[in-house]
Amino acid sequence: MPYTDYSRIEKKWIEFWDKQKTFHTDLHDFSKPKYYVLDMFPYPSGAGLHVGHPEGYTATDIIARMKRMQGYNVLHPMGFDSFGLPAEQYAIKTGNHPEAFTLKNIENFTNQLKMLGLSYDWSQTVSTCDPSYYKWTQWIFKQLCEAGLARYVETPVNWCEELGTVLANDEIIDGKSERGGYPVVRKNMKQWVIDITKYADRLLEGLDELDWPEPSKVAQRNWIGKSVGAKIDFKVDGTDESFTVFTTRCDTLFGATYCVLAPEHSIVDKITTPAQKNEIEAYKKACASKSELERTELNKDKTGAFTGAYAINPANGNKIPVYISDYVLTSYGTGAIMAVPAHDTRDFDFAKKFNLPIIPVLAGGNVENEAYTEDGLHINSGFLDGLNKQEAIDKMIGWLEQNKCGKKAVSYKLREWIFARQRYWGEPLPVIHLENGEDVLLADDELPLTLPEMDDYKAHGGNAPLENATDWVNVTVNGVKGKRETTTMPGSAGSSWYFLRYCDPHNGSVFADYDLMKYWMPVDFYCGGKEHLVGHLLYSRFWTNFLFDKGLVPCKEPFKKLFHQGMVLGENGEKMSKSLGNVINPDDIVRDYGADVLRMYEMFMGPVADTKPWNTANIEGVKKFIDRIYRLYFESDVITPAPNKNLEKLYNQTVKKVGEDYMALKVNTAISQMMIFVNAVYKEISEGKNFPLEYAEGLVKLLNPVIPFITEEIWSTVLGHNDTIAYESWPVFDESKCGEDSFEYAVQINSKIKCKLSLPADYGVKEIEEAVKANAEVAALINDKQIKKLIVVPKRLINIII
RNA sequence: GCCGCCGUGGCGGAAUUGGCAGACGCGCAGGACUUAGAAUCCUGUCCGCGAGGGUGCAGGUUCAACCCCUGUCGGCGGCACCA
Numbered sequence: 001m002p003y004t005d006y007s008r009i010e011k012k013w014i015e016f017w018d019k020q021k022t023f024h025t026d027l028h029d030f031s032k033p034k035y036y037v038l039d040m041f042p043y044p045s046g047a048g049l050h051v052g053h054p055e056g057y058t059a060t061d062i063i064a065r066m067k068r069m070q071g072y073n074v075l076h077p078m079g080f081d082s083f084g085l086p087a088e089q090y091a092i093k094t095g096n097h098p099e100a101f102t103l104k105n106i107e108n109f110t111n112q113l114k115m116l117g118l119s120y121d122w123s124q125t126v127s128t129c130d131p132s133y134y135k136w137t138q139w140i141f142k143q144l145c146e147a148g149l150a151r152y153v154e155t156p157v158n159w160c161e162e163l164g165t166v167l168a169n170d171e172i173i174d175g176k177s178e179r180g181g182y183p184v185v186r187k188n189m190k191q192w193v194i195d196i197t198k199y200a201d202r203l204l205e206g207l208d209e210l211d212w213p214e215p216s217k218v219a220q221r222n223w224i225g226k227s228v229g230a231k232i233d234f235k236v237d238g239t240d241e242s243f244t245v246f247t248t249r250c251d252t253l254f255g256a257t258y259c260v261l262a263p264e265h266s267i268v269d270k271i272t273t274p275a276q277k278n279e280i281e282a283y284k285k286a287c288a289s290k291s292e293l294e295r296t297e298l299n300k301d302k303t304g305a306f307t308g309a310y311a312i313n314p315a316n317g318n319k320i321p322v323y324i325s326d327y328v329l330t331s332y333g334t335g336a337i338m339a340v341p342a343h344d345t346r347d348f349d350f351a352k353k354f355n356l357p358i359i360p361v362l363a364g365g366n367v368e369n370e371a372y373t374e375d376g377l378h379i380n381s382g383f384l385d386g387l388n389k390q391e392a393i394d395k396m397i398g399w400l401e402q403n404k405c406g407k408k409a410v411s412y413k414l415r416e417w418i419f420a421r422q423r424y425w426g427e428p429l430p431v432i433h434l435e436n437g438e439d440v441l442l443a444d445d446e447l448p449l450t451l452p453e454m455d456d457y458k459a460h461g462g463n464a465p466l467e468n469a470t471d472w473v474n475v476t477v478n479g480v481k482g483k484r485e486t487t488t489m490p491g492s493a494g495s496s497w498y499f500l501r502y503c504d505p506h507n508g509s510v511f512a513d514y515d516l517m518k519y520w521m522p523v524d525f526y527c528g529g530k531e532h533l534v535g536h537l538l539y540s541r542f543w544t545n546f547l548f549d550k551g552l553v554p555c556k557e558p559f560k561k562l563f564h565q566g567m568v569l570g571e572n573g574e575k576m577s578k579s580l581g582n583v584i585n586p587d588d589i590v591r592d593y594g595a596d597v598l599r600m601y602e603m604f605m606g607p608v609a610d611t612k613p614w615n616t617a618n619i620e621g622v623k624k625f626i627d628r629i630y631r632l633y634f635e636s637d638v639i640t641p642a643p644n645k646n647l648e649k650l651y652n653q654t655v656k657k658v659g660e661d662y663m664a665l666k667v668n669t670a671i672s673q674m675m676i677f678v679n680a681v682y683k684e685i686s687e688g689k690n691f692p693l694e695y696a697e698g699l700v701k702l703l704n705p706v707i708p709f710i711t712e713e714i715w716s717t718v719l720g721h722n723d724t725i726a727y728e729s730w731p732v733f734d735e736s737k738c739g740e741d742s743f744e745y746a747v748q749i750n751s752k753i754k755c756k757l758s759l760p761a762d763y764g765v766k767e768i769e770e771a772v773k774a775n776a777e778v779a780a781l782i783n784d785k786q787i788k789k790l791i792v793v794p795k796r797l798i799n800i801i802i
Numbered sequence: 803g804c805c806g807c808c809g810u811g812g813c814g815g816a817a818u819u820g821g822c823a824g825a826c827g828c829g830c831a832g833g834a835c836u837u838a839g840a841a842u843c844c845u846g847u848c849c850g851c852g853a854g855g856g857u858g859c860a861g862g863u864u865c866a867a868c869c870c871c872u873g874u875c876g877g878c879g880g881c882a883c884c885a
Contacts, residue, residue: 672826746822
């Protein structure tokens with residue numbers, strides 16, 4: 001059966017597209033409106049593609065193909081986020097270079113992607129581990145250094161002994177490393193950080209103008225975590241020392257009955273009284289050795305130690321004790337809090353444990369057994385008594401500023417971006433630490449700083465693997481001896497600007513030409529998983545904003561419209577995983593059914609945005625539909641130029657719906673509409689009618705974005721065209737031919753459907769009312785009851801209340 | 803604990819966003835073609851014999867609720883002492 005063997009057709013068109021450079025984008029051609037549609041580039045893992053990849057890639061491919069046909073200049077590139085831990089682990093295990101392994105995987109991925117008929121321009125691809133690419137990653141890092149945003153500082157980090165590296169927060173799950181599940185501890189280390197918090201407000205404001213899913217905006221806002229409050233200074237009684245706390249509820253200051261400092265707070269040693277010294281030291285030690293896991297596990301039970309010092313509550317002059325506790329974090333606010341146990345659950349727990357006074361300052365609760373965290377008018381609060389929350393906050397801020405012991409302040413959850421990994425397989429930082437204590441950046445013409453060849457990729461002790469490359473590490477700058485920085489950049493470095501590089505991927509003198517970016521940026525449609533919301537998507541926005549400020553990029557925001565494809569679950573409704581044995585390999589599906597079937601099936605499963613289970617049985621249904629299309633064109637001779645009025649309306653409706661649904665990535669309903677149309681064509685044929693050439697060509701064009709192989713084959717073989725269908729003009733519809741002439745109204749009596757009534761579609765309310773009243777069937781149903789109300793909605797329904 | 807998403811036939815999913823619930827497909831049943839099967843082509847298919855009842859459950863708003871509101875149960879994802 002010829003129509004079940006699509007592999008010949010698919011092979012033919014892959015070669016054709018390659019040879020003809022069908023999908024090559026001339027980046028310098030500004031003659032048409034542009035459309036930049038981008039997938040988040042993959043990490044080229046050794047396992048190859050899984051079925052989740054083709055879902056997102058087919059979705060964007062549909063948009064790219066449609067936009068080309070609609071006359072846009074389309075940039076639809078693909079590349080590889082190719083630095084990363086798996087290649088390094090492979091290198092450690094086998095002693096081979098991670099690059100060779102990575103390049104092999106990239107080749108494999110590329111072949112798999114080509115096999116799927118994705119219309120990427122493979123001559124303009126990008127790979128983050130390519131020195132000609134990471135040269136510019138290093139260059140951008142330099143710009144960040146020069147702007148004072150990248151700094152070499154002592155910071156607490158998540159250290160994983162087993163992996164021998166620092167991990168980002170999102171690489172830790174339940175206090176263990178995401179990879180391998182090894183324990184992670186906190187440790188102070190001197191390393192490179194980038195202060196993304198300087199851009200926190202910009203990143204917050206920028207969200208407003210973006211066409212992103214609202215939940216994704218919410219997630220970024222929460223991650224940035226801006227809180228507006230006040231900083232309040234507390235003097236330490238009997239000393240010249242003081243510390244500052246951050247609070248969002250300065251109005252509860254009268255209820256602050258003690259203060260708590262983070263154990264790492266710099267003032268702790270200065271204020272601790274001799275009598276408390278041992279206790280404080282012991283507690284600090286205990287905290288330092290606590291792993292991330294222990295900290296999270298113990299979050300119910302409060303611990304702490306008394307410094308022996310007292311602070312003065314500026315509102316009422318009361319002497320209140322100062323404690324240290326690890327429930328106060330150095331990394332947020334000022335690392336010190338005023339505790340208001342009456343109205344904060346954590347403070348309440350701590351106060352109960354250490355027997356500290358609890359004074360309610362908000363009316364309405366009972367603070368005997370738990371903190372009262374609702375709102376209430378102020379009590380026990382001097383000049384704030386009787387005020388509500390906002391009034392009291394405003395008044396207190398005024399009072400603090402007047403008395404010079406505090407001021408309005410903002411705090412963010414967003415932390416500095418730790419820009420260093422103790423790994424080999426990443427971009428080297430272009431920095432030399434000189435013996436004289438100076439740190440120097442490499443000159444532009446010394447970039448890229450490439451990775452040295454090594455025999456041993458494993459880290460030893462707490463050192464980065466690059467420490468082993470002594471020839472590379474030890475350098476002399478103007479007679480001064482120095483050592484290269486041996487940590488490398490995190491994975492998210494290279495992926496924070498790759499979308500810019502696609503505008504000009506081969507440029508050797510600048511990361512991307514400004515005019516090219518001016519034309520192509522921003523990305524019009526960006527598709528990728530939700531898991532990158534707070535990492536990659538935030539860092540990319542930050543870098544683009546930064547480069548915009550430097551005048552190097554023409555737009556602040558890189559991704560105008562964002563779309564998340566949903567996850568594809570296994571057939572049992574659970575996440576696909578090797579251990580559950582429910583992994584579907586796309587290669588197998590392509591081999592057994594063909595790429596068109598895989599593409600269409602993945603689109604027909606449900607809306608691209610939804611999480612949905614795989615269902616092999618349903619593939620058969622899609623295959624049948626494609627077979628049906630094949631037979632319609634190849635085995636029937638009903639395609640003639642003559643018009644066929646019977647199909648006119650449905651054809652126009654189909655063109656309209658398919659275009660709309662593709663853009664919204666509700667491809668499933670677009671496909672079902674085309675099934676309806678094909679069914680109607682078959683019906684015409686069975687009645688001896690023809691399939692008009694215009695509609696036959698239109699349908700092939702509508703189908704092409706989803707099933708490019710078979711439609712190219714039909715376009716050339718059956719419809720006799722010499723060139724690719726890819727740039728043929730998109731079918732147009734006539735709105736006036738989409739509507740029905742008549743509408744079948746459901747007639748409800750007391751909101752229950754009783755009968756149907758067919759009326760002309762252009763009838764207004766008045767005409768419908770008259771027709772209803774005149775209708776005998778309706779009259780019989782009403783009997784002779786009184787009509788209390790008559791609700792008529794044209795093209796919807798009729799409801800008669802009696 | 804907090805934030806976000808989702809609950810519709812035997813299954814994947816539709817429903818013009820407040821207007822005939824179940825489009826389209828799978829599966830199933832019946833028929834045609836066939837010596838027979840496969841493939842293909844028709845027809846039927848939410849439950850109930852029926853009046854009716856149905857969108858996780860219980861309420862509410864409305865002439866009208868899968869859709870909006872309140873509460874509740876269940877599943878998924880993210881964050882986690884953020885002052």
